[in-house]
Amino acid sequence: MSRKHLLSLFFWAMMIQTSFGQLSRTAYLSLEKALGEQSFFNGHLTGFYLYDLDSQRVIFEKNSQINFIPASTTKLFTLFASLVILQDSTQTLRYISQGDTLKIWGSGDPSWKYKDFYQPDFQKIIGSHSIILYSDANQVSPAFGYGWQWDDYYFDYSAERSSLPIYGNLVEVKKGSIGPILFPNQFELNTTSTIQKEIERDFHSNQFFYNPKTYLGREKYLPFITSGTLTAELAFEITGKTWIYRPDSLPQNHLSWRGSPLFPLLQEMMYESDNFIAEQMLWMISDRLFQTLDTERAIDFIKKTYLSDLPDSPKWVDGSGLSRHNLFTPRSMGTLVEKLYRILPENQLVELLPTGGKTGTLKNSYQASTPYIFAKTGTMSNNFSLVGLIRGKSGKLYAFSFMNSNYLYGASVVRKEVEKVMVQLRDFL
Structure with a gap:
């Protein structure tokens, strides 16, 4: 190749390099x-x-x-x-089977009874066990994240984190003929006409209040305060099996269960900016x-x-x-x-x-x-x-x-x- 051609090629390459990607x-x-x-x-x-x-x-x-x-x-x-890290599926449970007793530790899977996600087949793990011992002793971080605003506690975008969430740790609120109807129904509802907001939860307890003069049914979900005992109660109602809360440490020898596909949860997290899914x-x-x-x-x-x-x-x-x-x-x-x-x-x-x-x-x-x-x-x-x-x-x-x-x-x-x-x-x- 002649020197003239080499120079032409050089200048052409330099032109491409300087123009490409700018x-x-x-x-x-x-x-x-x-x-x-x-x-x-x-x-x-x-x-x-x-x-x-x-x-x-x-x-x-x-x-x-x-x-x-x-x-x-x-x-x-x-x-x-x-x-x-998670790749294609959720991390749902760690467990040990001992006769008629199943010991489980939640791994943070947010799917159970939350929105319309694929449901982990808990019956597959529970099987013939008549008693389920539930522990959250593997939970190190608190229910709320570092730096969250305390006065967001009654908004659905600030639901608590927990090791085995059910219903997204939210109470569903529907407008009834004479006031709101809450689900799950074991959450007590007290009425008062003295509060400023139309419906809210007590800061320290799972007691809900509404103002009959201002209630319009605009709030669809309210967070509840999570606990190991409450998780056991909700799980009993869903599965019909006896659940007992006992905060035992996770032993070295146990099995792990990945219960749901990950992609739908990730898509919901991104599309709807779902804070609860992101934390879990x-x-x-x-x-x-x-x-x-x-x-x-x-x-x-x-x-x-x-x-x-x-x-x-x-x-x-x-x-x-x-x-x-x-x-x-x-x-x-x-x-x-x-x-x-x-x-x-x-x-x-x-x-x-x-x-x-x-x-x-x-x-x-x-x-x-x-x-x-x-x-x-x-x-x-x-x-x-x-x-x-x-x-x-x-x-x-x-x-x-x-x-x-x-x-x-x-x-x-x-x-x-x-x-x-x-x-x-x-x-x-």
């Missing part, structure tokens, strides 16, 4: 303007990160090294940990790894192994994002999305993430004839984030994270402005 000058300047000093986003703290999955290059970033409160985008971390996922992960239900230990393991190469070490404290102690940078969030993209087939990852204009928390936003946003939202007072995948008009997929904090207006205002930027970005990619 924004055009027009697109770059437009993003700079959309997020710059004269933009809406200059009024609060904003971080942005855009990554080309094909060229494996960062093609735009702004404040991507700054920590933000991620809110429910924390569930992307929980999703990743669930996929690499971390407990199942801990059980699989250490045979204890310990959120902190599970997170520490995942961070030191599968996430040790993140650009910035995250402060990760729960599975759901309810805690304001969670702190992640946009570039670590974007890197996590890339990790998810590498471990899952593209169609499966897209199926797990809410799709703009189609599914989950994005059903009513990012509407387009061809879906282009596949992402998790995270909303908390003064914080809004969107993290996931964007498909450009070219058909290529990019990982991105768009995080906002310290604004004083409503989250809906920020969401609309974020959508404007993402539409513009789609058209440039």
Whole structure:
């Protein structure tokens, strides 16, 4: 090959290298303007990160090294940990059979009598045993997560964690002819006309109150206070077998049972931003790894192994994002999305993430004839984030994270402005 041809090949290769995986000058300047000093986003703290999955290059970033409160985008971390540790099925029970007695320790599976999930076949394990001894001695973490707001205790998005949840640790509330009807029906209902809220639970007990003057039946579910004894009572009603609560330690020699498919739970966690499922996922992960239900230990393991190469070490404290102690940078969030993209087939990852204009928390936003946003939202007072995948008009997929904090207006205002930027970005990619 002549020197002339070699030089031509060299310059052609350099041109491809510099252009591949980069924004055009027009697109770059437009993003700079959309997020710059004269933009809406200059009024609060904003971080942005855009990554080309094909060229494996960062093609735009702004404040991507700054920590933000991620809110429910924390569930992307929980999703990743669930996929690499739990893989395809839940961790339901650990057990020992001794004659007519079955000893069980819950592993955190949230499926039992919760929503419309596939039900673990408990009869398969119970069999001919006439007595079930139930223990929660393997539970290390408390019912509430670190940094959760105490006054969320009566909202359904803040249900307690437990080793063997039933009904999602929620009381179902239906409007009756003369007041609310609660299920399971052993939860007592007292009436009063002196409280401010139309229906609520006592802070320290499973006693529920409603105001007959204001009750409209808007609340569908209320959390109950969990306990080993209450779990045994609820399980007895469901199975017809005698359940006795006895907090014995888990012995070394025992059997393990994985009772339900994992994918539907993960999809519900992501589509509906289900906090309860997310928290129980971390407990199942801990059980699989250490045979204890310990959120902190599970997170520490995942961070030191599968996430040790993140650009910035995250402060990760729960599975759901309810805690304001969670702190992640946009570039670590974007890197996590890339990790998810590498471990899952593209169609499966897209199926797990809410799709703009189609599914989950994005059903009513990012509407387009061809879906282009596949992402998790995270909303908390003064914080809004969107993290996931964007498909450009070219058909290529990019990982991105768009995080906002310290604004004083409503989250809906920020969401609309974020959508404007993402539409513009789609058209440039």
